[in-house]
Amino acid sequence: MGRHSCCYKQKLRKGLWSPEEDEKLLRHITKYGHGCWSSVPKQAGLQRCGKSCRLRWINYLRPDLKRGTFSQEEENLIVELHAVLGNRWSQIAAQLPGRTDNEIKNLWNSCLKKKLRQKDEQRTSSSISPKEYAVEMEGSCNKEFFIDRFITSNSHHTDLLGSYPIPMSYANNENDGSHWFNQSGKTFEMKYSDHFHFSSATAPAATTMFLPNSFCCNNSLDIPPSHNVSTEINLQNNNFSWGGLMESHHHTEEAKWDDTTTTTNNNYFHNPILMLASESLCNEIKPQMNLVPDDFGTILPPTKQEQSHTQQNSNIFSKDIQKLREAFGEM
DNA sequence: AAACCGCTCAACCGCAGGGCG
DNA sequence: CCGCCCTGCGGTTGAGCGGTT
Numbered sequence: 001m002g003r004h005s006c007c008y009k010q011k012l013r014k015g016l017w018s019p020e021e022d023e024k025l026l027r028h029i030t031k032y033g034h035g036c037w038s039s040v041p042k043q044a045g046l047q048r049c050g051k052s053c054r055l056r057w058i059n060y061l062r063p064d065l066k067r068g069t070f071s072q073e074e075e076n077l078i079v080e081l082h083a084v085l086g087n088r089w090s091q092i093a094a095q096l097p098g099r100t101d102n103e104i105k106n107l108w109n110s111c112l113k114k115k116l117r118q119k120d121e122q123r124t125s126s127s128i129s130p131k132e133y134a135v136e137m138e139g140s141c142n143k144e145f146f147i148d149r150f151i152t153s154n155s156h157h158t159d160l161l162g163s164y165p166i167p168m169s170y171a172n173n174e175n176d177g178s179h180w181f182n183q184s185g186k187t188f189e190m191k192y193s194d195h196f197h198f199s200s201a202t203a204p205a206a207t208t209m210f211l212p213n214s215f216c217c218n219n220s221l222d223i224p225p226s227h228n229v230s231t232e233i234n235l236q237n238n239n240f241s242w243g244g245l246m247e248s249h250h251h252t253e254e255a256k257w258d259d260t261t262t263t264t265n266n267n268y269f270h271n272p273i274l275m276l277a278s279e280s281l282c283n284e285i286k287p288q289m290n291l292v293p294d295d296f297g298t299i300l301p302p303t304k305q306e307q308s309h310t311q312q313n314s315n316i317f318s319k320d321i322q323k324l325r326e327a328f329g330e331m
Numbered sequence: 332a333a334a335c336c337g338c339t340c341a342a343c344c345g346c347a348g349g350g351c352g
Numbered sequence: 353c354c355g356c357c358c359t360g361c362g363g364t365t366g367a368g369c370g371g372t373t
Contacts, residue, residue, distance in 0.1 A: 017342090056342085343366095
C-alpha cells in the first residue's frame with residue numbers, strides 16, 4: 001500500500017484509519033456533507049488526502065452499508081450480474097443495496113471466481129447431460145455458460161436459437177417463477193404458466209431479450225413442437241414496449257405474464273444496465289452466431305443470404321440500442 | 332513454538348472522463 | 353481547444369489473521 005503522490009507532498013497519513021480519524025470524518029460529513037472531497041480533510045482536521053477520505057466514507061463509514069457476510073441470494077445475484085456486466089463492479093454494486101463495489105470485487109476475486117471455476121471443472125470432467133448441467137447451473141449462469149450453450153455446442157438442442165439476436169437469461173430463477181429487475185434495481189416476481197420453446201428466429205424485430213433461466217437454459221422441458229414464443233420490443237417515438245406472444249397450435253395468444261401491471265408497458269424491460277450489458281455481450285458473440293447446427297448436428301458456414309441477413313439484423317440491433325439509449329438517457 | 336501458507340479486506344494506484352476557466 | 357482539477361472506477365497491493373505443518 002503506497003501513498004498517493006499528493007500525500008507525499010503534504011506528508012499526509014497513510015494506511016489504516018484510526019477510530020479517531022473515523023470519528024472526525026463521520027462527524028464532519030454528517031454535519032456538513034462531503035461537498036468537495038479535496039477540502040474535506042482540511043475542514044475535518046484530518047491529515048489525509050481527499051481521495052482517501054472519500055474511499056473511507058464510501059467503503060466503511062457510510063450509514064447505509066449492510067456489513068456482514070453475503071447471503072447466498074446476494075452471491076447468486078453477483079454471479080448472474082457478472083455474467084452480463086463483467087467487471088463493472090460499481091454497476092453490480094448498484095443492484096445490491098448496502099454493498100460496495102470494493103466489497104463485491106473482493107468477494108469475486110477471493111471466492112466466487114474460484115467457485116465458478118470448480119463448478120466448470122466438475123462439469124468438464126464428468127459427462128453431465130445438458131439437462132443436468134442446465135439444472136446445475138440454474139441461478140449461476142455465466143458468460144461461458146451462454147457461449148457454451150448457444151454457440152459451441154454441436155448438438156441440435158432446442159436452445160440453439162436462430163442466428164440473431166441472442167436470447168439472454170438474466171433473471172434469478174427460483175422454484176416457480178423468476179426475479180426480474182426493474183429500473184430501480186429491485187427484483188420483482190415474474191411467473192409463467194407454460195413451458196415455452198423460445199425461438200428468437202421468430203422475432204426478427206427483436207432487439208434483445210432477458211428471459212428467465214428456464215427459457216434459455218433448460219432445454220429439456222417437454223415442449224410441444226407447435227408452441228412458439230416470440231418476443232418483441234417496439235420502438236416508436238422514443239418510447240418502447242415489450243411484449244410476449246405465444247403461438248400455440250397455430251393460434252397466437254398473449255403469453256400469460258402473471259403480473260399486475262400491463263404487459264405492453266415496459267415493466268419487464270426496465271433496466272438500462274442490462275440492455276447495455278446485453279449489447280456488449282452480443283457484440284462479443286456476434287461473429288460466431290451463424291454457427292448453428294443443421295438438422296444433423298453439423299455446423300455449416302453461413303450462406304451469403306444468411307450473412308446479409310445477419311448484417312442487416314446487426315444494423316437494426318445497433319440502431320435499436322441507440323434508440324433505447326436515447327429513450328432512457330445515459331446511465 | 333515457529334514457520335509457512337492462503338485468504339480476506341482495507342486501502343492505494345493509475346487512469347479516464349467530465350466540468351470549468 | 354487546452355490544461356487543470358475533481359471524481360469515480362477497476363486493478364492491485366499488503367497487513368493481518370487463522371489454519372496447517
